[in-house]
Amino acid sequence: MLNNNQKNYLHLHFIVFIWGFTAVLGALISVEAIPLVWYRMFIATFFVGGYIWYSGFSLRVPGKTVLAFILAGIVLALHWVAFFKAVKVSNVSVTLAMISTGALFTSILEPIWYKRKVIWHEIVLGLVVILGLYLIFKVESSYIEGIVLALIAALLSSVFSLLNGRFVRQYRPSVISFYELLSGVGFLSLFMGGEVFTGEFFRLASRDWLYLFVLASVCTAYALISSVKVMKYISPYTVMLTINMEPVYGILLAFMVLGDSEKMNPQFYIGAVVILATVLANGILKHREGIKKGKADGPGNDVGASPDVGMC
Template identity: 25%
Template sequence: MLAKHKDNMKKTALPALFALHIAVFLFGAAGVLGKSLAVSSLMLVFGRTLFAALCLIPVLAYQRQLHVRDVSRSVVLCGFLLAVHWLTFFASLNFAPVAFGLMGFASFPLFVALLEPWFFKEPRRAQDAWAALFVVLGMVVMVSGTSWGNGALLALGLGIISGFSFALLAMVNRWQGSHIPPFKLAFLQNAVAAFLLLPFVLLAGDLAGNSTQIWSGLILLGVVFTALSHGLFMFSLRHLSTSFASIMTSLEPVYGMLLAFLFLRETPGVLELTGAFIIMAATAYASYQHQAH
């Protein structure tokens, strides 16, 4: 009976793991696409959240899951955290190379490893903490060959805020995912984030003067790289722990580096490749331990 239960758990976890990897790949691709769009960080985040929410309306209407009463305090909190996460991350790219923002964001698994056992009253898992530490080590190696300018510390600080806010968001999503369908949760959070950002976008005047190419890029960013990716990520949190998902999310800069090489012709150096290898080894170790557990 116990063996049968374990087999069922593995069958449930495999689709979630597959969905998580697709989501992380799309997260990495979003950074490459966002970097190619000549708009402000505020407009970039507003556009992706707005179009992510809009594209999910017909899906939820067809499934009869579109209800205003589902906008709870926790959903509003998640929309706020989502906006803070993206704003701080994309803002960090304005002060230093992408690597510094990613290095700060790499603190995300450490925050989860420290907070999740307290948040969910679960025992601490040493292997998750070790994997998170090696992820941070990998990111340090990736940026160690980059020169530190005046804006590097600011970019690093913004990246850490981005990682902390995403850690809080992931844990609240894990709790909410038990009673709200994934794509419905994605719609609610993106809609709240877009609503919160709208007054600032109007004050900044960012809605005017954008080309058709910019709007097309924002629509693509919102539909595929936001709505789909976050729906898949929230689905994975229904079957996987937040700490494990956070370690897998650390593959985002690796995927981003690969895509930047393919589409932006940004060739990685030896240290970047070494750091990427350390991150991949840490995530592979975490995957093996999770399957064994």
């Protein structure tokens, strides 16, 4: 029999597996990136809102905080648009390899955001990531547009993480996400324009409706809420290490589901491994620095856990 820690650890892996499947769903859904993200956020808003209503959480927050949530929601919407557009114009493997650079973007932006000194190993690791990107650019020149879009998505994910890093100290991740998802829907609705929402817009293939429902319910609402619960019992360090498996799971799933379209040049995989290993090394070094400074590495809680983990 598995004990509670083992069950939660396996549950976390399952959630990361789900996040890895998000890009595959993006490739399977025939809808273009912008309406795809609109559908995802629109449907997910109802699921997260239903969870909040069932749990009896309050949605009351100060007006200035709502404005901050709206800004974060717009960033999240733009991140997802760039992410799914990258999948559409390249493939899942390229997109996920580039998305894994998000943690390094965060390391670069954190000193500016929190006004702290730049750490030397983050600069070195950033140069190693550039090497990994060079290896991929060199052999996958036909996917340049997808690579650039995925890097933009990775940059936006780091901006979103920094914005949410301040919110989670005071508010529940489910409440934060409700406002952000709703804001993203509003922003994309204004961007697309009211004339888009005709009967044709909602006339999708039954397969697309099924995939969108899975994307919004399982990969967004369920994964968000479940990840927060799991993080109550697993240390942030273990969570960080596990989440680095997301691109690995995603690339393997893409190869199994999508077949030959996901076969890449061997040098691509070398570059991807270099990037993933660098991101992992950065997390380990940060963990060691935290220990030296006497920071606790115990389980999280609902208010303090980050809601943007695995935000693909």
